[in-house]
Amino acid sequence: MPNTNHKLMENIVFTNNVATELQDATNSTAREDIFVLTDCNTLKYCMPVIGELAFKETNVITIPANETSKNLESVSKVWLTLSQRLVRRNSLLINLGGGMICDLGGFAASCFKRGMRYINVPTTLLAQVDASVGGKTGINFNGLKNEIGVFSQAEAIIMDTVFFSTLDKRQILSGYGEMFKHALLAGCSDLKSLMEINPLHAENEFFRKPIKRSLEIKQSIVSKDPFEKGERKSLNFGHTAGHAIESFRIHENKDLYHGEAVAHGIIIELYLSIMKLNFDSQLCEEIKTYLRSIFNIDFNGINAESLYNLMLHDKKNTDDEVNFTLLSRVGEYKTDCYCSKKEIIDAIEHAK
């Protein structure tokens, strides 16, 4: 196989040999100064892939593998290990895992001695197209997602699709939901390319090109607005409704992955786009049909009024209107579109 490593953007490296790439990226740092953050799953399945023997066993920090561990207690544990081992500001932390590990590890590193170096090695499709890039780090706090965090950049982000073998189909779909959102923001040709993929049957390798394109789209938006004052809000497309559905299913104790919730949110927000910005209604139906063919789209049991209330609480905007990013057409978005309760409930009913 030819060497397919190359730098995609400033600090993102695509590789088909993550172990070698990581050795290269760390060979100027003393072995005892390199730390690896994993969760129980990535410790078991991904650590061997990056060449675990290259790292000191005692420098591997492991936290539990679920979203509820993305908290201050886990960060404290990371800080305590780093502090006890006399880690210096120019030591290096490698975050090996999904979005939770990249977000939490990035935050831990950014605050340790006012900032130690870190590298993200995202191991899920979702983390590769979403959490690992864009400079957002954070943890959940007081029951709120990413309530505490900082903007900071990883020294490098190393991507390899080899890790996808450790994922189940729903985890793949979860990443695909975010990629689909990026394509809708970018334009028709991106959307068309993506709709030609059947993510349920694609080989790992196959994802490389679409991931790169998805990251280009995200980077181009983030670079215009790194601190989310305006333009970057466009990345919330599908997320206002999507987060509400995620919360709704959590209350029901039903398990729904992030990108699956986003797919539901996209459908609702396309209906809002028809109402508010004259988005093409036929295209909306086509997209809905496509998403239904890929995802297990299920609005059963979802009460439109409850969903509206969740959105309202989440955004805290006006007294009764909710702030969305909507599309006038594929590739053309508008942030700060306020929708009324009636419009939102109508859109939810259409989506069903």
Next chain:
Amino acid sequence: MPNTNHKLMENIVFTNNVATELQDATNSTAREDIFVLTDCNTLKYCMPVIGELAFKETNVITIPANETSKNLESVSKVWLTLSQRLVRRNSLLINLGGGMICDLGGFAASCFKRGMRYINVPTTLLAQVDASVGGKTGINFNGLKNEIGVFSQAEAIIMDTVFFSTLDKRQILSGYGEMFKHALLAGCSDLKSLMEINPLHAENEFFRKPIKRSLEIKQSIVSKDPFEKGERKSLNFGHTAGHAIESFRIHENKDLYHGEAVAHGIIIELYLSIMKLNFDSQLCEEIKTYLRSIFNIDFNGINAESLYNLMLHDKKNTDDEVNFTLLSRVGEYKTDCYCSKKEIIDAIEHAK
């Protein structure tokens, strides 16, 4: 009295009417979006000075007033209050207090929703010349000072010497110790001006000019090296030995203020400067005599070998040498001067 408010540097405002200045700085922010962080002392003595009625009582967050409260538990308390009160990213936190409050509040604000706005109102001489400016925020962790923190800039730093009426003489001296260090780094005329002051008898107002000059010196060093990669280490002059003395006295349960420890450290490090960089020995004696006339310089019971061990641990540099910033003459410093155990012990004995 003429209006003596003016902007000293980018975001530092000097005023003789802090209440009005703070009103001006916050009048574009809704009253319910403004929060004030205090400790029990500044709540009692300084809150009335800034016009407490202008702020919502329920938006005042108070933590205990001592260095041991500069910890993750206090930060968590601040975050929880902000989160429960649905604070938004463009809400504002006013840190009203000494170095502990400015450091901790700056850190809390910088991480809340990935960064909310904050203003520092430093109420001690030490905080005005040191902790409130330069973009360092942080808390103590695992028994180590400022182990966790970030670099970030306050939206404004508002200085008023009126608060000094709430300080005892030793707190004034503590600030003066840092100003003295700045003067030594800057040059002979700064040193001369400062030695003409008797800080024990000066009126509050009198400090305005020397504080401004001290901040100019600090800013000029910080601006060349905001992230402490090189030049900024010069601000550690007097601190390597000073921190060791501070730790030594803590172990003895003797109370020594930061700037007092720095005054002790300056004397030791001037002797090292004579040895390593040919600093003028007569001038060293003059400075020592002056510092002894102002501070309660007391090396009694200090074991030179223990002090050396504390320095070595603190800096973690080489196996047996300690890294100092030293002076070749007043206004000329050199960072990364490594001193041997023998040199350090000799300097301590000379300082006694």
